Amino acid sequence: MLGEAVKPPTFKAPAHHIGVTSRVGTWLGITFGLCFVTGLLSHGVQHDWPWPTRPVDLYRVTQGVHVISGVASIPLLLAKLWSVYPKLFERPLVRNVPHALERGSILVLVAASFFELVTGLFNAAQNYPWSFYFPTAHYAVAYLAIGALLIHIAVKIPVVRRTLEPPSEERTVLSRRAFLRTTALTTGVAIVTTAGVTVPWLRDISVLAWRSPGALPVNRTAKAANIVVPPDWRLKAGPKSYSLEELQAMPQTTVELPIACVEGWSQNATWTGVRVADLVHKGDVRVESLERDGLYRATTLPEAFAQDPLTLLALKLNGEELTPDHGYPCRLIAPNRPGVLQTKWVTSLEVR
Template identity: 50%
Template structure:
């Protein structure tokens, strides 16, 4: 590979580097240190296929989740409230694939880690750059999976914001992965198909890895997949446990909303502003819908919600059909105390200002006196303790 300088001369980036002295070849750098025959390209390629599929699925569903939570201007017109369980499926797949990637990454790193001690460490500038890209890929993937796993537990022992870091790590991993695949294209192509001479122990090793991934998936996916709920042994959340049969991420005590003002009312901005008490809301036509709560941590649960259709409230206030909304909560702090809602959700007949769930008045932890529930939306945007609905235009 050549690069032309400003004076017209050329320089090569693949110039060989001077070899390090043999005296440094100690410990794991010695030849023959790693004796397992499974530290070989075919095993690495098979595991790479599985891990790559999990990473790609994680990346794509993660992009969708990020876009739904903070849609850029160009995406707003493409948002849809159907299918009702759309976010439940995609975010469930995101967490399932991320969890499955953990044992896959461990097996992949075990297979290739002797390459960390290859000799010489860098044969040329290009080889050095290739190894640097691999270091970035491994470090970013380990951090992404580690923080993602702790996010499912709602434990954040680090000083940086999780969601933004998770988002940019995903892009870093994707870019480094593409560079790695390009650098190893010849090796991947050579070992992609089944080898003519099977290596003893390879099939057993790959079978063990596959069994481990299957076990981890079956014992965690029940927090999203209802028919796997009986196997939900290792998942951080059971979707059927909590007030009124639903889990709670942020309680009323955490939000500072345990005591609702006696004169609570809902304000709806518009050409004909509304100021409605809880009794006023209950006097309006009530509708019911079975909708899921689907959280970014990967759990989801369906419930029967009852309340006033949001579009009916907007019509009473004469809010334009294409208006975006700002939903304001009683909680005074937190990243989702104020959320926005696109018209496609606000005007959906299933979107409710819910006053009850599963036949009972909303528990304080579920947003009493009123909360938003809409189809195909992240749970963090299903605002609880609603006090005001404003028109953004």
């Protein structure tokens, strides 16, 4: 009516708009999905799942994606929580059974997600301020997180479809786009500043990378493993045994292969030594170390890897004799294997 005050339109804060929540949630679903799938692959490789010897960089790529997608999930998860936190305090807390299931899945999802991302970061830094065994707990909670995520997606699909349609309020759109751009930029910065651990051409700018781009890093030193090489050390390979001098006198092969660790870092190196196929007959090979109490002091090398011409019992690294920290007197190096399975300080090769 003429002369009546017109109430100005109201706009929701851009960060808390349901459209923002849907978009950030979609990005988070993608990064979480990548992290989950590549994490399953890594777990499987370490627990005798079938795994190819080629391409030699496959594990390096999958584990790099696992860690990078996990890093990307951190700012996305924080942005997602910021966009929905007002709804977490709505009353009544539970309206009906479906609503209770939805809120329960959100609680499990948030708790499991934080557990996975925080413990994953600590693992990447090789810092374990807890008493549980990280791989088992990380693997188990991953299923809780992905299960809760699937329930949440199933409940929210209609809302996501509706809110991803082009909106009409211009001022709100611009504000929401600014928040989304900020979230995307923050996620990109997190990736770039850490991805150099596995992406060589990013190493000069990855200021937060947790491994030096210089010399080949070492996860477990000879001192930490309590390694003492006896003066009369010999390698037992099937029915035969060899001194270091006898191994050095055998035909030598030089290959370039990466060390790719479960923490996400990887680096190429040149290895020289004796082919494992020249030391043992066909079959899976149990590789034992001088280390006595390490979780990976003994590993099984599948026949496909043992017979691969790139798989060596390495005696030299980058043209120099192995140092104790890198596995002196000899170590295993095979294509497309996690670093924890590239056994150091080898003392025995036994066909099983």
